[in-house]
Amino acid sequence: MNIAIIGGGWAGMAAAVQLARLGHQPQVFEASRYLGGRARALTLELPGGARIEADNGQHILIGAYSECLQLMQAIDLQSEQLMLRKPLTMRHADGSGLAFPRLPAPLDALLGIACASGWTLGERAALLARAVRWRLQGFRCAETATVADVCQGLPQRLMDEFIEPLCVSALNLPAAQASGSVFLQVLHDALFAGTGGSHFLVPQCSLGELFPMPAAQWLRRQGHAVHTGCRVQELIPQGPQWRLHVQHAELSPLLEQSRFDAVLLACPPQEAARLALAASEDERLPARDGVHFQRWASEAQALEHTAIATVYAHTSHRLSRDLPWLALRPGEHAPAQFVFDRGHLHADDAHQQGLMAFVISDCRLDRQTLQQQVLQQACVQLNWSDITPVQTVIEKRATFACTPALKRPAMELGHGLWACGDYLEGPYPATLEGAARSGTAAARAIANPGQD
Secondary structure (H helix, E strand, C coil): CCEEEEECCCHHHHHHHHHHCCEEEEEEEECCCCCEECCCEEEECCCCCCEEECCCCCCCCCCCHHHHHHHHCCCCHHHHHHHHCCEEEECCCCCCEEEECCCCCCCCHHHHHHHHHHCCCCHHHHHHHHHHHHHCCCCCCCCEEEEECCCCCCCHHHHHHHHHHHHHHHHCCCCCCHHHHHHHHHHHHHHHCCCCCCCCCEEEECCCHHHHHHHHHHHHHCCCECCCCEEEEEEEEEEEEEEEEEEECHHHHHHHCEEEEEEEEEEEEHHHHHHHHHHCCCCCCCCCHHHCEEECCCCHHHCEEEEEEEEECCCCCCCCCCCEEECCCCCCEEEECCEEEEEHHHCCCCCHHCEEEEEEEEEECHHHHHHHHHHHHHHHHHHHCCCCCEEEEEEEEEEEEECCCCCCCCCCCCCCCCEEECCCHHHHHHHCCHHHHHHHHHHHHCCCCCCC
């Protein structure tokens, strides 16, 4: 089948690779000049005038991201050369906190919790007991439960130093608002699904270089087209097939004659909804499909979004030689949850030395206030008095709000129109793994309609 994929982010490129491996003919159309979707690059101007490229936010993967790792392997990437792998560690500057040893799962989690520094024996026992209870319950809870509900009764220190940081990092919402069932799914996969699942994987290259760009190169070597700077204006039904109207001087005439057996919307939900609504009004589309397109678009448009921010700053200080990140203690006027030492991650780049990335999930502050508070937090919690700002980036629509019992759009719209993305129905929150899983699942469904 000839399949048009609208969007070259992680979901779209995952779908394209999977479809190509299944013997089909995917063709990717990305509106931006760059692949990667929300995970895009930007230029930072450092003190002294040097310019470097960095991601629009500091990201982290975990060992349980099996779909991401399998996709990298499928296109001949060596993930261990692209990412730094370390056991789960949430240590603070004073040495307190959690650090898992290198042991098979779930022994690493059990021993890590049992030996956590700064926690009382009662606090460690409480977390171990709760982990055992979650496992006995199959890591399931009521769909209406929040993370706070499934953690009710845990000591406040555990909530502040373990549950809240994990929850806001994975779901981009505080425990009182985030979905308990999705959180438990992430915990299950990280702690109990296999050895190394809880490991932190920190990219040592840009997110574009980590998968989307190599995927495009792989696809082109297989004879599949990947178009950038090509915005799809309209989807036009042509019997059971589709034609694309694109905003591209060279491609537009060629696509007048092209017909696609299926179209996969791998773009952001608001753009996918726009295309679906426009297609629903075409008189050549069966009326029942038009109604379904409209219903799907309403669900996509109804999703709420939350922001993630990264404050890049420069200092003469360094983090530990063994670990390129530290957990911070967020609170009133202290918004950051983690700090990453980019000089550690890019040891061969002299310009990156001293460059720090402070991560603020569920960001609700304006840029100036956020930057001031983060720099003050670094002075107080890390004792860095010489820290200077480089650039503050706020992604206002970084993730959908993963709340309890959330109605997420389905993958299939009908009439050969499909969608993929981390916001669709699925067990994961808005993560790179959620996007990759959605992309490969959509590819398999298109290739084998009607089968699980």
